[in-house]
Amino acid sequence: MHSSFHEELAVLSEEYQRHLADYRLNLEQCWQELQNSPTSATLKEISSIAHRLAGSGKAYGFDSLSHVAKGLEMACNSAATKPAPEFSHTLDQHVVDLLDCLRTNTSHAHGNESTPVSHHHQVSAGDDAATILIFDDDTDFCKMLSHLLRSTGYTVHGIDTLDAFVSCIERYRPGAVIVDMDFFGKRFAGANKVLEWRQRNGEPIPVIFVSGYDSFELRLAAVRAGGNFFLSKPLDEDRLLHLLDSELNLGPKNPCRVLLVDDDTDLLRLYKSTLTQAGFAVQTASGATSALFLLNQELPNLVLIDVHMPHCNGIELGQLIRQHEKFSHVPLLFMSAANDIDTQLACARLTSDEYVSKPIEPWRLVMLVKSRSSRQRSPGSVASSHGGIEQQRDPLTALHSLGSFRARVQSRLDSLQSHQTFAVLKLDVRDFHTVNNVYGRITGDQVLQRLAWELSQCLDDDGILGRESGDEFLIMTGTGATATSVTQLAESLAATTRKPMQFDDQRTIVLSSDIGIAMTTLDTKIADDLIRHADSALFVARRSSAPTVKYFDASLEDHQRDRFNLAQEVRHALQQNQFTAAYQAVFSFKDGSLIGFEALARWQHPSRGLIGPGAFMQVMEEQGFISELTLLMLETALKQLAHWRKTHSNLFMSINLSALDIQKPDFIDALKNLLNIYQLTPDSVVLEITETALLADWQTAIQTIDILRAMGVKLALDDFGTGYSSLSYLNRIRPSTLKIDKSFVSEWSESHDESLLRTMVHLGHDMDMNVVAEGIETVEELNFLKDINCNCYQGFLRARPMFKDDVALADWFSASKP
Known part of the structure; x- marks a missing residue:
């Protein structure tokens, strides 16, 4: 199966690795200047290089590079308080360490070693986005088309073989399928596969055929295979989007528009790719002037601003936006690797405590933007155009809220056939209040966000993850779940919870969890009953001295009655x-x-x-x-x-x-x-x-x-x-x-x-x-x-x-x- 997002991330990461050579040369030059003639301007330039690498390094998966760069940035802040002749002595070892780290990573870029994009999990669009499948052996065309459709709010899967045609349709349940007429030189291969599937299945899923050629025979084959439309390559993009939206009524309703403002172009490329994959319409700006222009042109629903930018910094840009009669309502989310309390307070005054510390991993960026987009200030915001779906998101983790989760459980129960079963699991983190008490609520929130993301990676495509409140999570499996598969899922969730979480300040936090499980039966008709049964099982599990997984049975209700x-x-x-x-x-x-x-x-x-x-x-x-x-x-x-x-x-x-x-x-x-x-x-x-x-x-x-x-x-x-x-x-x-x-x-x-x-x-x-x-x-x-x-x-x-x-x-x- 073709995964255009992962390929795009790999390309971006390789490009970033090549850029590290430029950073190294720039740092070497600045370091030489600082040693020969120390000035505050040169010190500021070194600090700027370190600041960028501290943020982008972690985002691209170069954790050690980010850590070393952060150390140099802090040393620069310390040196700024000393006389200029002492600059080089204060920075010496930190600069040497960062240069060594840059040499190591840039040497890898020219060799055969793989790029460390270890923490880039795939992100997906919202549950309400229409899904499009693209079957095409031209991977470049597939990548281009996937990017176009994702940028307008669709969920897209690209596949470069027809062998997986039927299984992918059953798995993803697409709103429409785009199929190339010819595959690997086999004429009409795409049309023949669709015709074979139509004859066996007959599902009324719209099919759009595409081809680099145009002839009567091709168009006739498309008609006989049950195709709805035929488009010639290169595609008329506006025509395709019109067909999906107006003719097939699949068009997403006003995808949330996000404006990213950051002078670090490496981060802009990565963040734009990540958010586009997640179903957002993204624009980028590298400075205040271009940001204000795009604000006027695109009318974004959310603006993410890096605090430290030259000429006009992020806080000043935020003040410009707040004072503008047209943009004052637009929500702002500030990003910075600085630990300066004054900076945080300034951001808080502009954005009601919306301040995010860099580095921001792609998975966390998606979580933050999803969460923030669910609380739009404007009455005409995208949240309302989605029919309230986004308003049912948990504001911290962007997971389903209890109400949203309950509605999806009920919907699955209503359509459940007699031979099908699924389960609801309720997971509670043990002694989570201790994390808040020991490390503070900011760290506690970061732990919950990271845990939410990691738990989501344990689920199949048709699994649903929600957060009820505090440290309690709800999970719904797909239909066809068995006691064995659910037990395996519970073990996977528990193991994920136990994985040590490393933080930038070298703290390590290890959690554990209890899990209650309720399986559907022939008598299960109401979502609240199933969730309540999972809660009853969790209640018993929590009473154990060690982390426990417990299935619901009727005796548990007797036990709860006795407790009452x-x-x-x-x-x-x-x-x-x-x-x-x-x-x-x-x-x-x-x-x-x-x-x-x-x-x-x-x-x-x-x-x-x-x-x-x-x-x-x-x-x-x-x-x-x-x-x-x-x-x-x-x-x-x-x-x-x-x-x-x-x-x-x-x-x-x-x-x-x-x-x-x-x-x-x-x-x-x-x-x-x-x-x-x-x-x-x-x-x-x-x-x-x-x-x-x-x-x-x-x-x-x-x-x-x-x-x-x-x-x-x-x-x-x-x-x-x-x-x-x-x-x-x-x-x-x-x-x-x-x-x-x-x-x-x-x-x-x-x-x-x-x-x-x-x-x-x-x-x-x-x-x-x-x-x-x-x-x-x-x-x-x-x-x-x-x-x-x-x-x-x-x-x-x-x-x-x-x-x-x-x-x-x-x-x-x-x-x-x-």
Whole structure:
């Protein structure tokens, strides 16, 4: 099959590689001038060369070149603040590195090595664009015609053989087919193939025959083969477009018009080719004057402007457009590799925060432009002319929104035959909030955009990908899907999610996902039911400790019904004061004495008896009841602590906080009041926080921690080592206590590998923390942790969780009286 877009990209990339030789010569000349006679003008020229290579290098797939060029650009910015004689010393190694990189790549251009266009995935036009198939053995003609039709908004596939004629029609379901009459010297081969297909199939798909010759015999053969039109080469392009639009009613309705403004002609060629392939009508300008001329001539729906251009920079051009009475409504999207905050703010004022950092890979460019074109400012914009289809796109990723996805599922269900099946999959990225909290929402959005693109590469041509919200994606397979093929797709999606994502600042982010799957049955008639079933399966998958793929079955609905009923029971139990506290003692390794308690929630169910937290805690968190339980536990436990401290004055009480407590710390006022009522010192209270709770909203969490620390309340980091990034937060939190999760103690019992537990204890002591080991169940565990200088422990070996009356009867409690 002929792939004109990939061939065009290869040609552009080879041409860019040849241009790198010009960049090298220019840089060598500037470098020589700077060494001989350093001036700010020469420094600025070197910075401009580096700036262009940093952007275009990444876009064309030369990642190392882009990285080295970015380093030189930053060095130029640093040199600009120094005296001219110091310019060459500041830039020396950076220039040498970039020249070496340019020599390497330009030498490849003259050899036989392939061009590294590794990240150029094929992009496609919108779902509503008419598809045209071109069958022609003349690849140059096919490429030219494909480019013409794509530039006017069609989706085009070029094929250079007739062997794939029937399979391609079945696969792509075209609106029309353009067929050459002769193939590889075989007269009437195209007409014969169409006639054979017509006789077997009879589908009323329009066929336009083309030929480099014109005779009565050719035209008669076209008529007998069922052709709708016959055109002679070279084609009358206007005639062809008129036939497709007016006669066959296939013409796209006002493809979105995009104007690209950038002084880097290599990037302009690449970006124009990429966006044209995606169904946009693209014009390019290399400066402000030509851009304003094209604005007036083409009336674009969107303008992309590079910030750093000579004579009139991008921000100034944006101001000219904003002040112009004719163009002030046109949306602008600024592009720049600069990290200058002032530049970003200036762009934001002009475009409502539409600022994109270079380098921009082609796949990301398509995503950005699709997303931006769905929010046109002009009431006569292309979005409205598409009948609202583009308005159903997710603004961040340009994927289908939930409403658009649902409509396509329903359409497929309505046309589904009894022997056909398909599936809906729902994918949720695990702990994605952590990415936002650690790296910021800008990086989080970039991760979602890249993930959306990578997931789309896993789908067949008839698969649909949508984004419901946040980090949740919806996938619809094609008809004919089987359990085996859907499982393979789910595995592919999961593997794609796990692929490390590299960012320009050398960060690497690795994700994982849960997937819920619902297959159609003979009873499936409503899209919402199928999506809901996928959601039910995902809900169960998310409860697993590891990333999971789960198929829907009827029992899952029973499970969800049980969860709903449980939530109602928990609500009632809170109102009826059915929750109470059990207390697990904490002992000192030094002398075995009792030093405190951990308060643990228990549910005294009227018919099922005593229920542990594993049965109700998750429902409480999901339903937002957990804050009520926290207040209840504070009241119960601190009241009991005050009673015990009358005879055991040095005891402390540990109470667990949830993620919701950290995010909405309503408990703090209650805690202050309870400390006052029961005359307890703040340091007698230890609040236990898990890493997961902290990372749910780090910015709010650190504010809550600072408030608690100022009160004098002690903090303990619970389940240490089981979270997302323990060490990176310890230094900022500075808890007084580090609790080693019982899973690590059990692991030592099985393997006797001492290194991990020793490291944890030493780490805690190095940071002046009290180290508590949880889950001590054997004498061997007790002795080992004592030998490595762990401070305290709790576990079934010495004391299980007990109610207050049972505690009073324990021998270790009476023995610990002062």
